[in-house]
Amino acid sequence: MITTHVLDTALGQPGAGIKVQLSLLDTDNWVDVTQGTTNQDGRIPGWLDGKTLLAGTYRIRFELQDYLLSQQQPVFYPYAEIVFVVADPAAHFHIPLLLSPFGYSTYRGS
Template sequence: MSGRLTTHVLDVSQGKPAAGMRVQLWRLRLAEKGARTMLREAFTNEDGRLGEPLLSGDEMAAGIYELMFDAAGYFRGTAGEGFLEWIPVRFVIGDPQAHYHVPLLVAPGGYSTYRGS
């Protein structure tokens, strides 16, 4: 099985997928005084998902990663002004052969995340 990293975003305030949200994936190297590298930037589709995995196959590597979700940009287009700006979700990929799915449930005033399947 080839590992992969995926995400999707649900707008719980409207009860639907969060289409058009900007998502960035960063690789962190905390031992190097917080050095980080942006690996991908994409926008969610009508189903709140990305068209392809953020990482897959040989791109998958053990390490610390951060997904950044542009909540402010999304809510400016749907709900007007919101409370949240960028939502960071920092996590560890320990097994590059595994599937890591990181969903985001978001509303103008709060969010939740978990490791999905």
């Protein structure tokens, strides 16, 4: 299972309304797996419902520009991409994004 959430560390609130796309690398091409929009808690419930997770290299792309503009923050990073490897498809991979206008970070959460 892959889950994610966004926290706006500059404003101290969840990043709501952010479009997020999950893709799987197939040779040299990214193949869309699913997409969604973060809710008021900065999460996407049921993001992978009914989908089978495979071993491989994944990318989560967060579309940040519209969110930052809606919060009246400057746009330095219009999007952020996090690429990671799933070796064990039965494991839980929680990939959060901590966001501010001039930086972002991530980690493997639980």
